[in-house]
Amino acid sequence: MEFLFKRRALPLAAAVALALSAAAYAADPAPAPQVAAAEAGAVTISNFEFQPPLMTVAPGTKVTWVNKDEEPHTVLSADGGATFKSPALDTDDKFSFTFDKPGTYKYFCSIHRHMVGTIVVK
Numbered sequence: 119m120e121f122l123f124k125r126r127a128l129p130l131a132a133a134v135a136l137a138l139s140a141a142a143y144a145a146d147p148a149p150a151p152q153v154a155a156a157e158a159g160a161v162t163i164s165n166f167e168f169q170p171p172l173m174t175v176a177p178g179t180k181v182t183w184v185n186k187d188e189e190p191h192t193v194l195s196a197d198g199g200a201t202f203k204s205p206a207l208d209t210d211d212k213f214s215f216t217f218d219k220p221g222t223y224k225y226f227c228s229i230h231r232h233m234v235g236t237i238v239v240k
């Protein structure tokens with residue numbers, strides 16, 4: 119049994135190693151995966167909704183909201199804006215907050231309180 123396992127496992131390990139080195143080689147020309155991850159948190163405000171309404175990000179991710187409505191909106195953490203609080207965002211205005219600590223962060227628009235969203239950091 120052990121012999122059979124090794125005969126199968128070794129070529130598999132070699133294939134995995136090849137695939138990994140190929141992936142590393144392919145990624146080499148653009149060595150910025152960390153920056154890409156940090157910019158992954160984008161919430162669009164459109165039609166009086168936060169899109170996506172629920173987003174899960176890794177700790178340290180900078181989330182940016184952009185208002186695509188003609189109406190002004192705000193982004194306030196559910197603790198009354200104690201954690202983060204944007205000014206009124208006009209069309210195409212942006213607001214960013216970096217989520218360093220794991221947790222569930224609910225937020226809303228203080229102008230239209232039915233507009234709610236959640237950022238989960240884990």
Ligand SMILES: [Cu+2]
Nearest residue numbers: 191227229230
């Ligand atoms: Cu609003």
